Amino acid sequence: MTRTVETKPFSDQKPGTSGLRKKVPVFQQEHYAENFIQSVFDSLEGFQGQTLVIGGDGRYFNREVIQTAIAMAAGNGFGRVIVGQGGILSTPAASHIIRKYQAFGGLILSASHNPGGPHEDFGIKYNAGNGGPAPEKLTDAIFERSKAISRFLIADIGQIDLDRLNSVDAGGMKVEVIDPVADYAELMETLFDFDAIRNMFKGGFRMAFDAMHAVTGPYAKEILEKRLGAPAGTARNFVPLPDFGGHHPDPNLVHAKALYDEMMSDNAPDFGAASDGDGDRNLVIGRGIFITPSDSLAMLAANAHVAPGYKAGLKGIARSMPTSGAADRVAEKLGIGMYETPTGWKFFGNLLDAGMATICGEESAGTGSDHVREKDGLWAVLLWLNILAVRGESARDIATKHWATYGRNYYSRHDYEEVEVEAANRLMTELRGRLAALPGTAVRGMKIAAADDFAYHDPVDGSVSKNQGIRIMFEGGSRAVFRLSGTGTSGATLRLYVERYEPDPARHDLDTQEALSELIAAAGEIAGIRRHTGREKPSVIT
Ligand code: VG1
Ligand code: CO
Numbered sequence: 001m002t003r004t005v006e007t008k009p010f011s012d013q014k015p016g017t018s019g020l021r022k023k024v025p026v027f028q029q030e031h032y033a034e035n036f037i038q039s040v041f042d043s044l045e046g047f048q049g050q051t052l053v054i055g056g057d058g059r060y061f062n063r064e065v066i067q068t069a070i071a072m073a074a075g076n077g078f079g080r081v082i083v084g085q086g087g088i089l090s091t092p093a094a095s096h097i098i099r100k101y102q103a104f105g106g107l108i109l110s111a112s113h114n115p116g117g118p119h120e121d122f123g124i125k126y127n128a129g130n131g132g133p134a135p136e137k138l139t140d141a142i143f144e145r146s147k148a149i150s151r152f153l154i155a156d157i158g159q160i161d162l163d164r165l166n167s168v169d170a171g172g173m174k175v176e177v178i179d180p181v182a183d184y185a186e187l188m189e190t191l192f193d194f195d196a197i198r199n200m201f202k203g204g205f206r207m208a209f210d211a212m213h214a215v216t217g218p219y220a221k222e223i224l225e226k227r228l229g230a231p232a233g234t235a236r237n238f239v240p241l242p243d244f245g246g247h248h249p250d251p252n253l254v255h256a257k258a259l260y261d262e263m264m265s266d267n268a269p270d271f272g273a274a275s276d277g278d279g280d281r282n283l284v285i286g287r288g289i290f291i292t293p294s295d296s297l298a299m300l301a302a303n304a305h306v307a308p309g310y311k312a313g314l315k316g317i318a319r320s321m322p323t324s325g326a327a328d329r330v331a332e333k334l335g336i337g338m339y340e341t342p343t344g345w346k347f348f349g350n351l352l353d354a355g356m357a358t359i360c361g362e363e364s365a366g367t368g369s370d371h372v373r374e375k376d377g378l379w380a381v382l383l384w385l386n387i388l389a390v391r392g393e394s395a396r397d398i399a400t401k402h403w404a405t406y407g408r409n410y411y412s413r414h415d416y417e418e419v420e421v422e423a424a425n426r427l428m429t430e431l432r433g434r435l436a437a438l439p440g441t442a443v444r445g446m447k448i449a450a451a452d453d454f455a456y457h458d459p460v461d462g463s464v465s466k467n468q469g470i471r472i473m474f475e476g477g478s479r480a481v482f483r484l485s486g487t488g489t490s491g492a493t494l495r496l497y498v499e500r501y502e503p504d505p506a507r508h509d510l511d512t513q514e515a516l517s518e519l520i521a522a523a524g525e526i527a528g529i530r531r532h533t534g535r536e537k538p539s540v541i542t
Contacts, residue, residue: 001171002075002155007031013039013146015139017344017486019125021111024061027122031152033065034072037107038152039145040126041076043138047104049079053097053127055089055180056109057215057278058240059116062087065124067159069107074155074173078104081173084180087162088240090215090279092368092376093184095131099372100183105129110215110278113250114489117243121489132349132373136465139346181222188223191309191371192382196389201230205388206269209234209381210259213241214249216279219378228385249276251283251365251377252542253290264288271388271395275377280345281365282377284384286395292512294324294411297361299402300383302330304359306390307383309371316357318348321454321469322481322497323363324411333406342456342468343483349373350460363413363497400508407503410515414538415485416494416529424484424492427532431470431482438472443522447475454481472526477501480523494533496523513541 010029013020013036020036027033041047052073056062066087073081082101083089089097091108098106105128111121126134126142134142157170160177167176201207207230211217217238224230237245248255251274263272263285272285284291291299301317304310316337317327331338337356341347345366351357352370361367366375384395391398438451454468469483478500485493498519502508513520523529530536 002153004151004153005031005034006151007035007149009147009149010035011147014143015125015134018112018133019108019123021114021121021123021487021489023489024118024120024122027061027065033068033124034152034154035146035149036124037069037072039142039149040107041072042145042149043141044105048077050104051080051082051101052078053082053089053094053101053103053106055084055094055106056087057090057112058086058088058242059111059122059244059277060118060120060242061122062109062242063162065109065122066162070160070170070175071154071157072152074157074171075153078173081175083162083175083177085163085165085177086180088180088215088218090180090184090219092280092372092374092379093180093219095127095372095374096184096187098127098129099131103129108278111489112278112487113248113276113281114487115244115248116277120243127373130349130353130373132352133344133346135346135349137463181219184219185223185227187371188379188382189227191379192307192386193389194228197382197385198229200385200389201228205271207234207271207273208236208259208262208269210236210251210256210274211238212247212249212251212256212274212276213237213239213245214275214277214279215240216275216378219279223378223382244277251276251281252540254540254542256283259283260285260290271384273381273384275381276365279377280368280375282367282380283365284380286399289396289399291395291399292324292363292411293361293365293367294326294363294409295399295402296380297323297359297367298326298330298406299398300367300380300387301327301359302402303387303391303398304383307386310358310369314358315355316351318351318357318360320344320347320362321471322413322483322495323361324409324499325501326406326409327361329406339459342454342465344486345375347456347458347465350458354460356459363411403508404505407501408508410500410502410510410512412498412512412516413542414496414498414520415540415542416533416535417488417539418491419494419533419535421492423532424494427494427527427529428470428482428484431527435470438526443525444518446478446518446522449473449475472523478519480519480526482527494529496529496538498523
């Protein structure tokens with residue numbers, strides 16, 4: 001029996017960089033989740049009788065919204081729902097399952113790297129039939145719909161047992177509860193040389209993988225320990241918890257500090273890695289050396305051909321605009337295309353679908369390829385392992401040689417979190433207003449060559465996305481980028497990204513913050529960070 005339930009619109013359901021993210025109590029308001037899900041369905045066409053994939057990262061409120069989403073899928077006329085056991089699907093696994101089973105699309109319940117719990121964050125995003133995040137055109141339509149919605153459709157199907165692998169009929173719709181790991185693990189086996197990695201572990205290679213009590217735990221256990229033979233204990237914090245054990249499941253040097261410290265210690269394993277709440281980010285640390293995500297993208301691209309899935313070479317590389325230019329140098333050497341997109345994985349979809357890019361990456365610890373349409377944390381870790389196994393060198397040696405060949409892009413991101421929204425907007429508006437006047441002027445002896453607000457012209461569908469981040473380019477190739485986060489749930493987060501290229505191998509061993517200190521100071525002065533935000537220093541440096 002399907003019911004039509006009257007509802008009133010909420011004004012704040014605008015999807016951000018990656019779906020709608022709000023505090024749990026916001027999502028717990030009556031009809032809040034229902035309104036958003038119905039707005040998604042109302043913005044789609046042709047899904048009657050089709051398949052919808054549903055899964056989440058296991059955070060607080062996951063199970064409740066999954067039940068609602070299944071009942072609404074039935075109420076709206078989907079023919080089948082595929083849902084991960086326990087309501088679990090990592091973002092990359094969901095992307096794969098949408099593609100593999102030719103689903104119409106999928107709902108992924110996650111706020112990714114944001115903390116979870118009764119007073120923390122929740123999120124919903126829609127991925128289309130190519131497995132990728134809804135493009136801007138669709139997220140805009142969803143937001144418009146959410147402001148006008150007056151009813152939602154829901155079927156009375158009772159609670160679905162999410163814990164048993166099963167296929168049941170629910171109000172004329174089929175619900176299949178599947179193993180969230182199996183299909184994904186199988187895909188990884190087609191891309192990487194599991195024998196070579198297995199032999200490396202057999203030879204005593206030691207690794208630490210921190211799943212941060214988030215969704216990647218079961219995937220890492222199965223793939224690293226079971227299929228690749230890594231010793232038990234290689235995967236840590238591998239049970240997904242609704243509150244991630246009280247931590248931020250954000251694999252960076254602040255929130256994965258224990259792993260970082262261990263990797264810098266005398267008894268460090270050979271390789272350390274971590275992933276985030278929904279399993280699409282990766283942190284990679286070699287023994288005694290942190291590899292920035294921007295460098296990791298470049299190094300993976302330069303070496304990808306050693307893995308079976310990429311032996312034919314890459315078609316092109318894409319990176320988000322604030323990501324360092326390290327990968328550009330690799331693309332140039334390989335003679336392949338290089339694409340610079342706005343922040344957020346949704347902008348890579350067209351390039352991947354069109355066969356223009358094979359590998360994509362973001363400075364925020366996101367790397368992925370055309371095997372799915374999301375970034376993929378474990379995929380990046382496995383590609384690193386494959387490269388380490390084939391080259392037989394340490395991560396440090398690989399990085400040092402990479403820099404000697406291509407030069408080093410010193411790179412860092414400074415986040416100012418929970419800044420007053422008005423102050424953050426004022427800073428950006430003021431800076432935007434001065435862009436035309438900046439070129440030709442100098443700050444701390446550094447001359448500004450160009451300044452603009454990044455706009456992206458999608459080469460595939462011709463769409464234009466404006467105001468994607470303010471870029472200040474200095475003479476000599478250094479740059480500073482300013483943008484406001486689109487994933488936070490309280491106040492505003494100002495992100496400052498700085499980059500400086502160093503060709504001289506004798507200067508490749510500097511401390512990153514020291515190597516960038518003048519540039520950081522100049523960027524702070526240009527934007528008046530202290531004046532606007534009252535902050536003396538950033539909340540997080542990565
Ligand atoms: C951040 C990152 C961006 C990433 C997005 C989603 O967005 O900067 O690169 O794609 O999070 O990642 P923002 O707008 O806060 O800068 V995830 O792993 O949180 O889905
Ligand atoms: Co994520």
